[in-house]
Amino acid sequence: MTSIDLRVSPKTVQQQAVEKLRGAIISGMFKPGDRLLEAELCDLLGVSRPSVREALRSLEAERLVSLIPNKGPYIPILTWEHATEIYQVRAVLEGEAAALAAGRSSAEDIRAMRAALQEFEQSVQDDDAAKQVSSTARFYEDLFRLSGNRIIEETLTGLLARINFMRGKSMSMPGRAKVSMQEMVAILDAIEAGDSEAARRAAVYHVEQAHQSAEKAWQDHAGQ
Known part of the structure; x- marks a missing residue:
C-alpha cells in the first residue's frame, strides 16, 4: 500500500477526515474492490470510529464509497x-x-x-x-x-x-x-x-x- 500521511489535526476533524480519505481514494491508495476497515482507518487518520463513520457516509454520498449492510464499506468497482x-x-x-x-x-x-x-x-x-x-x-x-x-x-x-x-x-x-x-x-x-x-x-x-x-x-x- 502506498504510504500517504493521513493523520489530521484536532481542528475541523470531520472535514479533514473526509478530505484525507477522498484524497487517498483519488490518488489510488485505495483501489476499486478494496474493503475499508474502520479500525485501520481510525489508526491511519488518528480519529475516533464515529468520525470515520461520518466521513464514510459523506463519501458514500459522493459515490466514492459503497456501504453494504453486513459487509461494510468498500471502494466500488466501476463497470x-x-x-x-x-x-x-x-x-x-x-x-x-x-x-x-x-x-x-x-x-x-x-x-x-x-x-x-x-x-x-x-x-x-x-x-x-x-x-x-x-x-x-x-x-x-x-x-x-x-x-x-x-x-x-x-x-x-x-x-x-x-x-x-x-x-x-x-x-x-x-x-x-x-x-x-x-x-x-x-x-x-x-x-x-x-x-x-x-x-x-x-x-x-x-x-x-x-x-x-x-x-x-x-x-x-x-x-x-
Whole structure:
C-alpha cells in the first residue's frame, strides 16, 4: 500500500477526515474492490470510529464509497458501461467548462495551468504515473474553477474522482501520456486566446480520446 500521511489535526476533524480519505481514494491508495476497515482507518487518520463513520457516509454520498449492510464499506468497482456514461457526461460538461473559462482567465491563471502541464510533462519523462494523475488534477481544478459555474465544477470533480483509477490505466497506454499533453496544451492555448468554441472543441476531443484509450486499457485488462 502506498504510504500517504493521513493523520489530521484536532481542528475541523470531520472535514479533514473526509478530505484525507477522498484524497487517498483519488490518488489510488485505495483501489476499486478494496474493503475499508474502520479500525485501520481510525489508526491511519488518528480519529475516533464515529468520525470515520461520518466521513464514510459523506463519501458514500459522493459515490466514492459503497456501504453494504453486513459487509461494510468498500471502494466500488466501476463497470465499463457506467464508465462510458461518465465519459459521455464529461465531454459535454468539460467542453462547456473550457468554453466558459476562455472568457474568464487571467495571466496568473494561465501561468498556474502551464505550470501544472510542465509538471505533467516532467512526470511523463520520469514515468511517474502518480505525478501524471496529480498534475492533471491540478490542471483541471483550475479549469473547472475558471468556468465560474459551481455546479459544473462540483459535478466534474465527483465524476473524475469516480474514474480516477481508470484514468491512470488509460494514461499508462503506450504513447497516450504524450498525446494527452498535446491535447491539454490545445485546450489551454484556446483558453488563453479567449476562443470559447476552440476551447470547447479541444476539451471534447480530449475526453473522447481519453475514452478510447480507457476502453483499450479495459479490454487489455479483461483479456489477461
